[in-house]
Amino acid sequence: MNYKILVDSCCDLPEEYRKQPHFIVVPLTIDLGGKTYVDDENLDVSEYLRKMKETPKAPQTACPSPEDYMKHFDGDEENIFIVTLSDQLSGSYNSAVLAKNLYNDENPNNNKHITIFNSFSASSAEVLIALKVEALAKAGESTESIDKKVNEYIDGMNTYFVLESLDNLRKNGRLNNVQALIANVLNIKPIMGANKDGTIKKLDQGRGIKKALNRMAEIIGEEGQQLSEKICVIAQCNCPERAKEFKEEILKRYSFKDVIIVSTAGISTTYAYDGGIVVAV
Structure with missing residues (x-):
């Protein structure tokens, strides 16, 4: 073709x-x-x-x-x-x-x-x-x-992401200053996903980035089907070691056809911000 x-x-x-x-x-x-x-x-x-x-x-x-x-x-x-x-x-x-x-x-x-x-x-x-x-x-x-x-x-696809920083959400008005302050003080990291219509939803949250990423790994298994036949792509924003650790974590839990790590370009960096991880399965 x-x-x-x-x-x-x-x-x-x-x-x-x-x-x-x-x-x-x-x-x-x-x-x-x-x-x-x-x-x-x-x-x-x-x-x-x-x-x-x-x-x-x-x-x-x-x-x-x-x-x-x-x-x-x-x-x-x-x-x-x-x-x-x-x-x-x-x-x-x-x-x-x-x-x-x-x-x-x-x-x-x-x-x-x-x-x-x-x-x-x-x-x-x-x-x-x-x-x-x-x-x-x-x-x-x-x-x-x-x-x-x-x-x-x-x-049949699912997209998930965890943000290290909520600063951009505060700047663009999706979180007010009080919400952002509370989240930062309590070290709360939201676990987000994409609805089937392309809008964004909150799935859960974790106290600290490690717990949030572990919970995201659990959600992948809870919502995913026939993962052994699927490719997983992990996009990382300025945190390659975190992405590698997350890849190791999900491979302990599931057998994917392949797992690919990519770096965010400008637009994805705008959304994910420093330290963000975006996963698609």
């Missing part, structure tokens, strides 16, 4: 996949303290994280424009698959849909098959979806089969 896979930059693809010609990352942008950052390979994530800590206001993100997607539609590839952030978190999905419609209007005789997958999640979940698309395309599945199987795959 002749294909390309477009992902927005909240998809924290491992470096070896980013180098493959059929993967294209379409960047979002971030406004922080009056400066605009493009979430691409040139972004110094460590420097961005430092600036985010120093800036009193929360960063503002902007999705790719339809034109940012459309410019990648030209070429010999007849099959284009796009994976985006949840439409509840960003306009990236809607922008990709508009790009497809505009392209088809402007090129009525084109032979492109363009499919857009709403991840209903972010970060590590987008990685799983992109890898699933690639596996099916390499196996020679038809476009109709890929569309069907990937949407079924998305329906």
Whole structure:
């Protein structure tokens, strides 16, 4: 199959996949303290994280424009698959849909098959979806089969995350100052998850990061099915050792097909913040 896979930059693809010609990352942008950052390979994530800590206001993100997607539609590839952030978190999905419609209007005789997958999640979940698309395309599945199987795959996925710091939630108003203060004083770490519609829910909490991560590992088992047939992706924000320890912990409990650790790029770093762990199964 002749294909390309477009992902927005909240998809924290491992470096070896980013180098493959059929993967294209379409960047979002971030406004922080009056400066605009493009979430691409040139972004110094460590420097961005430092600036985010120093800036009193929360960063503002902007999705790719339809034109940012459309410019990648030209070429010999007849099959284009796009994976985006949840439409509840960003306009990236809607922008990709508009790009497809505009392209088809402007090129009525084109032979492109363009499919857009709403991840209903972010970060590590987008990685799983992109890898699933690639596996099916390499196996020679038809476009109709890929569309069907990937949407079924998305329906069966679960995303979880634990935040080390609640500072960004306080800055953007999702937690008031009193709530954030109490959580910090008591060292409470929320365990969050994604609803099937792409919104965020609180699952539980732990006193301290270690207890919270252990509880998240338990929840993976409680909610997961046929884990031995699944890949788990762990996205870490500036805490590679913590991610390795969490990988070891879940492998003590469950037998996954594979467990992949990735580093957060700019958008996922904005959400996860320093020390955050985002897991998709």
